[in-house]
Amino acid sequence: MPSPATTGPAPGSAATQSYFEDLEIGVVLETPGMTITEAHVGLFAGLVGERSADPFAVPDLLPLCLSSGLGWRTDTPPLVVLAFMGFEWRSHASVRVGDTIHARSHTAAKRAMREGGVVFEEREIVNHRGEVVQSCRITLLVARRPAS
Amino acid sequence: MLSSTLVSGPRILYFDDIQVGAEYESPGRTVTEADIVLFAGLSGDYNVLHTDAEHMKASIFGERIAHGLLVLSIQQGLLGRAMPECAGSSLIALKWKFRGPIKIGDTVRVRARVTAVREGDKPEWGVIAIERRVLNQRGEVVQEGETEHMIERRRA
Numbered sequence: 001m002p003s004p005a006t007t008g009p010a011p012g013s014a015a016t017q018s019y020f021e022d023l024e025i026g027v028v029l030e031t032p033g034m035t036i037t038e039a040h041v042g043l044f045a046g047l048v049g050e051r052s053a054d055p056f057a058v059p060d061l062l063p064l065c066l067s068s069g070l071g072w073r074t075d076t077p078p079l080v081v082l083a084f085m086g087f088e089w090r091s092h093a094s095v096r097v098g099d100t101i102h103a104r105s106h107t108a109a110k111r112a113m114r115e116g117g118v119v120f121e122e123r124e125i126v127n128h129r130g131e132v133v134q135s136c137r138i139t140l141l142v143a144r145r146p147a148s
Numbered sequence: 149m150l151s152s153t154l155v156s157g158p159r160i161l162y163f164d165d166i167q168v169g170a171e172y173e174s175p176g177r178t179v180t181e182a183d184i185v186l187f188a189g190l191s192g193d194y195n196v197l198h199t200d201a202e203h204m205k206a207s208i209f210g211e212r213i214a215h216g217l218l219v220l221s222i223q224q225g226l227l228g229r230a231m232p233e234c235a236g237s238s239l240i241a242l243k244w245k246f247r248g249p250i251k252i253g254d255t256v257r258v259r260a261r262v263t264a265v266r267e268g269d270k271p272e273w274g275v276i277a278i279e280r281r282v283l284n285q286r287g288e289v290v291q292e293g294e295t296e297h298m299i300e301r302r303r304a
Contacts, residue, residue, distance in 0.1 A: 043190050047183065048218075049225030051233075060239035061224060065217050069192020081195060084216040086245040086293075094238065 018079045019145035020117035023107045031070035033102040033128070036062070041097060058095040063125050063134055067103040080143035082116050089136040093127075100128040108137065116143050159232045162302040163274030166234070168262055174226035176257040176285070179214050179250055187218040213249040219291060220244060223258040223282045231260070235300035240275070244293035248284075255285040263294070273298050 036058050044062045045052065052059065072078050095101065105123040119142045125134040188194050196203045197213055204212045224239075250256060264277040275298055282291040 040190065043186070044221070047186050047190065048221040049177075049229065050221070051228055059221075061217070061221050065187070065191045065193075065221065068215075068217060069194075072192060072194070081197075084246050087242075089242040089244070091238070091240050 016077050018077045020110065020112070020119065020142045021145045023079070023110055023119060023142070025107050025109065028104060028106045029071075029074045029076055031067070031103045031105075032073050033100045034066050034070055035100045036066070036095065036097055038097050040066070056097040058097060058099070060091060063095050063101050064089060064136065066101065067123060067125050070103050071105065079119075079140075081140050082143050083141040085118070085139040085141055087136050087138040089134065091134050093131055093133045095127065095133050099133075101125050101133065110142075112144075113141070116141050118142075161232045161234045161299070163235075163265070163268075163276070163299040164302045166262055166265055166274075166276050166299065168265055170262045172227065172230040172260045174223070174230040174258045174260075176255045177222060177226055178253065178255045179219065179222065181212075181252045183218060183222070184212065184214050184252065187215050187221075191215070191217070193217075209249050209251070211251055213251055214254075216246040216291070219250050219256060219282060222256065223280065223291065226256070226258050227260055227278075227280070230258075234276075234297065236273075237297050237299050239295055240298050241296040242293060244291065246291055248288060248290045250284065250290055254290075256282050256290065258282050268298060272301055272303075274301055275299070 038055065040062065041055065041058055044050070044059055044065070048059075050059050103123055103125050105121055107119055108122045109120040111118045119140045121138040121140060123136050123138060124132045127133050184198050188199055193215060195215075197209075198215050199212065201212055204210070258280055260278050260280045262276055263279045266275050268274050275296055278295050278297065280293060280295065281289050284290050
């Protein structure tokens, strides 16, 4: 398991970031959407070296990668994540170039640790027809609110 | 190296060709600063862990680390270079653990083993499970997990 950054969260006032204490079980967050383009697929394929015969097929892991960036763009201040510990993921339907995805997530459980806390997040990736195309359960190590 | 199992020239594996116990080892790939910057731009994940060198100097990592999902995606590409192409392959499930940080300049490779094969929901498909370990240049496991893939069956 990656160790946490013991120096604590990044600079920024407490109001601009969310901590372990701020997470409420079951509160649903929806991200803005992102239309997946040929440019996304080409960049991703070149970066990671994944080949595909079908240029309009979106690589299986790309929607998940995009959802992690979309998660920074909700109304809730970003969570101070110290380490991404692991996840379980399933694909339910294929994603094609031109599809617009967004993510819907909630905290399913959380557990305080000596440094920070472990958070279990359930995330669904939804397409523009409202179909859940991928889902995952993510385990994160999150910073506690610094004492001040 | 186990990649000696690789045959020269294009070859496509069907579900029926895949045996439990088959092992593959990929070439190495050095994770660069450019990889991390590109992935931050592509994914929109600008977490300070990956993008703020000054902040990370004071962390226990001492420097920026690669996104876990970047290295997961890189190992997927690496395995594709060690394994013959599988017909109509798509990833259907994944269980993954991030064991340690990957820093700029680290070289990763993946070792994979087919652990299960089973019938799919439809007669034209089968499902295989692959156990994977991502190693750094010191042989330490930095990520590991299991993937499930749907693969086309050979037509009679």
